[in-house]
Amino acid sequence: MARRNDHSRDEIREMALKAAETIILEKGKDGLSARKIAQEIGYTVGTLYLIFKNLDDLILHVNGRTLERLYEKLSSEQQSSSDSKTALLQLAKTYINFAENESNRWKVVFEHRAQTDNTTPEWYQERVGKMFTAVETHLSRLAPHKSPSEIKDAARALWGGVHGICMLALTDNLDITGVESADTLTQSLINNYLAGFTAG
Amino acid sequence: MARRNDHSRDEIREMALKAAETIILEKGKDGLSARKIAQEIGYTVGTLYLIFKNLDDLILHVNGRTLERLYEKLSSEQQSSSDSKTALLQLAKTYINFAENESNRWKVVFEHRAQTDNTTPEWYQERVGKMFTAVETHLSRLAPHKSPSEIKDAARALWGGVHGICMLALTDNLDITGVESADTLTQSLINNYLAGFTAG
DNA sequence: CTAATTTATTGAACATTGTTCAATTAATAA
DNA sequence: TTATTAATTGAACAATGTTCAATAAATTAG
Structure with missing residues (x-):
C-alpha cells in the first residue's frame, strides 16, 4: 500500500x-x-x-505516447541516405516494423473511440499531424514544382495507403498469407504512386 | 415475453x-x-x-453481413460503363460512401478483436477475399500482361490504400478538415498508382 | 382427456467492469 | 501535542458477459 x-x-x-x-x-x-x-x-x-478524467482519458495519453514514439523513429531516419524515393520506402518499412512490433499498442490507437464530447484534444491532433511531416519533406523534394497543399494532400493519400495495408495485414483482413506481405505491398504502392505523382 | x-x-x-x-x-x-x-x-x-456462442460470435456475424452488403454494392456496379479506370474510381466512391453511411457498422468490422482461439472462421475469410474481386477484374483489364498473382497483389495494395485513407478519415486521423477529403485523396491515390502500374 | 415427457425459455447468480466519494490516515502547521 | 490539511483508500453502485438450474409450454403416451 x-x-x-x-x-x-x-x-x-x-x-x-x-x-x-x-x-x-x-x-x-x-x-x-x-x-x-x-x-x-x-x-x-x-x-x-x-x-x-477516466479510463478513456488514460488510454488517449497512452496513444499519444505511442504516436510520439513512432514519430521519433520516423524522424530519426538518416535523411542523408541517397534519394528521397529510397527514403520514403525506408519510412514505410520503419512504420510497418513499428506497427508489427507493438501491434497491440498500435491497434489501440485506432480502436479507441472518440471522447464523449466527440472532440480530440489539440495536443493529440498535433501528434497526428506530425506523422505526415517526414513524408511531406521527401515528397516535396521529389516534386519541387508542386504546391504545399498538393504536397500535403499527396502525403495523406500515400501514407493513408501505407497505413491501410499495414492495418489490414495486422487485423488479418488482407486475405493473403504471411505478414511480410505488408512490406511487399507498401513498396509496390509507393513505387507506383510516385511514378504517377512525379510525372503528373 | x-x-x-x-x-x-x-x-x-x-x-x-x-x-x-x-x-x-x-x-x-x-x-x-x-x-x-x-x-x-x-x-x-x-x-x-x-x-x-457468445457476444463476439454474434458481432462476427454482424460483421459478415456488413461485408456482404458492401460486396453487393460493389459488384452491382454497372461494369458496362466506359473504361476500367473510371470503374475503379467509381468503386472507391461506392466504398467510401458505404463506409460513411454506415460508419459505426464499418468501424466495428475492424474494432472487433479476433476470437480467443485467434482464428477467423473460413466463411468469414471468404467474405473478406471477395472484397477484392471487383478490383482485380478491372486491374487485369488495365494490365492484361500481368500475371494473376501480380494482379492479386496489386488489388490488395491499391485497395488497402483506399481503405486506409477511408479509415483515417472516419476516425479523424487524417489531420485534414472535411470528410469529402477521403474522396479526393483516394482518387489521387488511384490515378497515380495506375499510372505506375499500367506503365510498369 | 389426462398424465408423463421433452424441450424452449427464463432469470437469478457470479465475476468483473468503470466510476464516485465519504471515510480514513498520514503529513504538516499551530 | 494538538489541530488542520490533503492524499489515499475502498466500499458501493450500476452495468457488463456468461452460465445453468428451474420453469413452463408443447408434445407424446396411456
Whole structure:
C-alpha cells in the first residue's frame, strides 16, 4: 500500500501510463482495466481518477505516447541516405516494423473511440499531424514544382495507403498469407504512386 | 415475453442480428450489449446464448453481413460503363460512401478483436477475399500482361490504400478538415498508382 | 382427456467492469 | 501535542458477459 507522498502526481501518472502500456502490449485493449493498472503500480483505483478524467482519458495519453514514439523513429531516419524515393520506402518499412512490433499498442490507437464530447484534444491532433511531416519533406523534394497543399494532400493519400495495408495485414483482413506481405505491398504502392505523382 | 415456438431458431437469430445492427448503427459498438439486444427482440439474454456462442460470435456475424452488403454494392456496379479506370474510381466512391453511411457498422468490422482461439472462421475469410474481386477484374483489364498473382497483389495494395485513407478519415486521423477529403485523396491515390502500374 | 415427457425459455447468480466519494490516515502547521 | 490539511483508500453502485438450474409450454403416451 503506497503511503502518502511516496510519489508525486507526475510520478504516479508516469507509472500508470507505463503499466497500461505494458498490459496493452501483452494482452491488448481488452486485457486492460483500471484495477489492473492500480494493482500494478501499488495504488488503488481511486487514485487513478485523481489523475486521469477516466479510463478513456488514460488510454488517449497512452496513444499519444505511442504516436510520439513512432514519430521519433520516423524522424530519426538518416535523411542523408541517397534519394528521397529510397527514403520514403525506408519510412514505410520503419512504420510497418513499428506497427508489427507493438501491434497491440498500435491497434489501440485506432480502436479507441472518440471522447464523449466527440472532440480530440489539440495536443493529440498535433501528434497526428506530425506523422505526415517526414513524408511531406521527401515528397516535396521529389516534386519541387508542386504546391504545399498538393504536397500535403499527396502525403495523406500515400501514407493513408501505407497505413491501410499495414492495418489490414495486422487485423488479418488482407486475405493473403504471411505478414511480410505488408512490406511487399507498401513498396509496390509507393513505387507506383510516385511514378504517377512525379510525372503528373 | 415471447412464448415457446413463437419463432424458429433462425427467426430469432435474424431478429437478434437485425437488432444488433440497428444498435451499432445508432450507438456504435459501445452501445451494444447482450441485454439490449434481448430486450429489443422480446427475449432474454439466455436465449441469445442458445443461438450464438457468445457476444463476439454474434458481432462476427454482424460483421459478415456488413461485408456482404458492401460486396453487393460493389459488384452491382454497372461494369458496362466506359473504361476500367473510371470503374475503379467509381468503386472507391461506392466504398467510401458505404463506409460513411454506415460508419459505426464499418468501424466495428475492424474494432472487433479476433476470437480467443485467434482464428477467423473460413466463411468469414471468404467474405473478406471477395472484397477484392471487383478490383482485380478491372486491374487485369488495365494490365492484361500481368500475371494473376501480380494482379492479386496489386488489388490488395491499391485497395488497402483506399481503405486506409477511408479509415483515417472516419476516425479523424487524417489531420485534414472535411470528410469529402477521403474522396479526393483516394482518387489521387488511384490515378497515380495506375499510372505506375499500367506503365510498369 | 389426462398424465408423463421433452424441450424452449427464463432469470437469478457470479465475476468483473468503470466510476464516485465519504471515510480514513498520514503529513504538516499551530 | 494538538489541530488542520490533503492524499489515499475502498466500499458501493450500476452495468457488463456468461452460465445453468428451474420453469413452463408443447408434445407424446396411456
